[in-house]
Amino acid sequence: MSEVRFTDQHEWVRLDGDTATIGITKHAAEQLGDVVFVEVPEAGRKVGAGGEAAVVESVKAASDVYAPVGGEVTEGNAALADEPAKVNADPEGDGWFFKLKGVNKAEFDKLMTKAQYDEFVKGL
Amino acid sequence: MTDSTETLRKTPLHALHMELGAKMVPFAGYDMPVQYPTGVLKEHRHTREKAGLFDVSHMGQAFLGGDNPAKALERVTPADVQGLKEGMQRYGLLLNDGGTIIDDFMFTHLAGEKDLYLVVNGATKEGDFAYMADKLKGQATLTPKPGRALLALQGPAAGNVLEKLSPGIATMTFMQVRRANVAGCPAIVSRSGYTGEDGFEISVEGKDVEKVARALLADPDVLPIGLAARDSLRLEAGLCLYGHDIDETTDPVEANLVWSIGKRRKEAKDFPAAEMIMDEIANAVSRKRVGILPTGRAPAREGTQIADKRGNVIGHITSGGFGPSLNAPVAMGYIDVQFAANGTEVDLIVRGKPNPARVAPMPFVPNRYKRK
Numbered sequence: 088m089s090e091v092r093f094t095d096q097h098e099w100v101r102l103d104g105d106t107a108t109i110g111i112t113k114h115a116a117e118q119l120g121d122v123v124f125v126e127v128p129e130a131g132r133k134v135g136a137g138g139e140a141a142v143v144e145s146v147k148a149a150s151d152v153y154a155p156v157g158g159e160v161t162e163g164n165a166a167l168a169d170e171p172a173k174v175n176a177d178p179e180g181d182g183w184f185f186k187l188k189g190v191n192k193a194e195f196d197k198l199m200t201k202a203q204y205d206e207f208v209k210g211l
Numbered sequence: 212m213t214d215s216t217e218t219l220r221k222t223p224l225h226a227l228h229m230e231l232g233a234k235m236v237p238f239a240g241y242d243m244p245v246q247y248p249t250g251v252l253k254e255h256r257h258t259r260e261k262a263g264l265f266d267v268s269h270m271g272q273a274f275l276g277g278d279n280p281a282k283a284l285e286r287v288t289p290a291d292v293q294g295l296k297e298g299m300q301r302y303g304l305l306l307n308d309g310g311t312i313i314d315d316f317m318f319t320h321l322a323g324e325k326d327l328y329l330v331v332n333g334a335t336k337e338g339d340f341a342y343m344a345d346k347l348k349g350q351a352t353l354t355p356k357p358g359r360a361l362l363a364l365q366g367p368a369a370g371n372v373l374e375k376l377s378p379g380i381a382t383m384t385f386m387q388v389r390r391a392n393v394a395g396c397p398a399i400v401s402r403s404g405y406t407g408e409d410g411f412e413i414s415v416e417g418k419d420v421e422k423v424a425r426a427l428l429a430d431p432d433v434l435p436i437g438l439a440a441r442d443s444l445r446l447e448a449g450l451c452l453y454g455h456d457i458d459e460t461t462d463p464v465e466a467n468l469v470w471s472i473g474k475r476r477k478e479a480k481d482f483p484a485a486e487m488i489m490d491e492i493a494n495a496v497s498r499k500r501v502g503i504l505p506t507g508r509a510p511a512r513e514g515t516q517i518a519d520k521r522g523n524v525i526g527h528i529t530s531g532g533f534g535p536s537l538n539a540p541v542a543m544g545y546i547d548v549q550f551a552a553n554g555t556e557v558d559l560i561v562r563g564k565p566n567p568a569r570v571a572p573m574p575f576v577p578n579r580y581k582r583k
Contacts, residue, residue: 120246120439121250121251121252123252123508123510123533123535124508124509124510124533124540126509142562144509144510144533145251146252146439146532146533146535147251147439148512149512168508171508
């Protein structure tokens with residue numbers, strides 16, 4: 088049973104046990120427009136909550152993707168190198184960016200729920 | 212400088228852009244469409260495959276009158292203006308006395324008309340017109356036409372599309388210009404543009420432009436295209452964007468725009484800073500504008516440093532992004548002249564890391580102008 092949380096930087100995190108999968112939200116993908124390049128972190132890299140972890144570039148500009156929670160990278164989504172458009176097509180599914188292990192549940196619980204995030208986006 | 216929307220000007224097509232769902236951004240002092248719901252990649256590709264319609268009404272249009280406006284204009288540009296045949300348009304650089312670039316512009320000799328028709332960049336138009344009026348005082352009279360609008364119809368289907376609204380227009384070739392009616396409205400039509408594709412620029416009165424735009428958009432081959440795709444199209448075509456790739460710190464030789472200097476002008480050396488520019492042509496310059504193709508997938512944006520393979524900074528990117536038709540990143544920039552040869556391997560410093568790239572010939576995508 089996995090839970091999903093969101094950040095004010097428009098990332099989503101899905102937690103399964105102590106493993107988190109992270110990507111950018113549908114709202115973020117729409118705002119960015121056509122994604123043309125994604126740089127994901129390598130396995131083994133340790134990131135802290137709020138640290139720069141990946142880069143996403145649309146036709147218009149480059150943006151950093153932050154780690155919403157701390158942990159050790161187990162995998163970056165290699166498929167995005169060849170098909171960055173997956174981020175637009177399925178941002179909260181196939182377009183995931185990276186996975187972390189050793190995630191602290193308390194850190195995760197501080198993030199926004201789906202309802203809170205939807206409210207947050209509405210207020211932008 | 213302010214970007215607040217209240218102070219932004221609107222083109223006569225502003226309401227149409229809103230109706231079409233455009234995302235608007237400040238550009239050259241105007242509230243302009245950066246993209247439509249189609250999206251930048253599709254807008255770009257559609258222009259190369261069919262035809263795209265661009266609102267470029269922010270650009271400055273003017274007529275230059277007088278006894279010999281062509282001779283007068285040559286005081287501020289190294290282009291051969293007097294040699295331009297009737298019914299033709301040409302590209303020129305507006306130079307200051309130091310020989311650096313105030314703007315780039317198009318000038319036109321309409322058949323049977325004495326006045327020259329000029330189109331300059333939107334962001335620089337007030338300055339350009341003031342400079343020209345001052346420099347040409349007593350020899351020519353500049354009359355800006357702020358009430359005119361400008362459309363660009365670009366892409367391989369442009370000829371067939373425009374022919375339906377202006378019978379006979381498809382016989383025009385690259386850089387020809389004529390007065391014609393388009394959708395019943397009087398227009399100045401040139402077979403030119405800034406995408407590397409065949410196409411037209413259509414100047415009409417502001418009150419007529421919505422009618423013309425709607426008539427063009429009614430054609431199933433035509434989609435409205437925003438500024439973002441305009442930028443990636445011109446970058447793939449190797450064309451300079453004023454304020455980025457050329458400005459008052461660059462001269463025509465560094466900018467690799469010597470082709471725009473007329474042969475007669477080079478011989479006569481009768482243009483601004485001619486001695487310096489001719490010396491640079493003969494003895495080379497220290498840096499040059501070149502095309503740059505990154506080896507990997509990461510785009511290198513404007514301002515990115517170019518380094519040699521030992522890590523020394525040898526230049527910087529002035530325009531860079533993703534080229535949708537190449538399906539790869541593309542860029543142009545200034546580089547120390549000893550590294551300017553095509554094929555030279557360099558590094559682009561992106562997010563602190565060297566990304567391999569090479570100097571490459573432009574255009575990145577072959578031009579498809581209708582030359583005959």
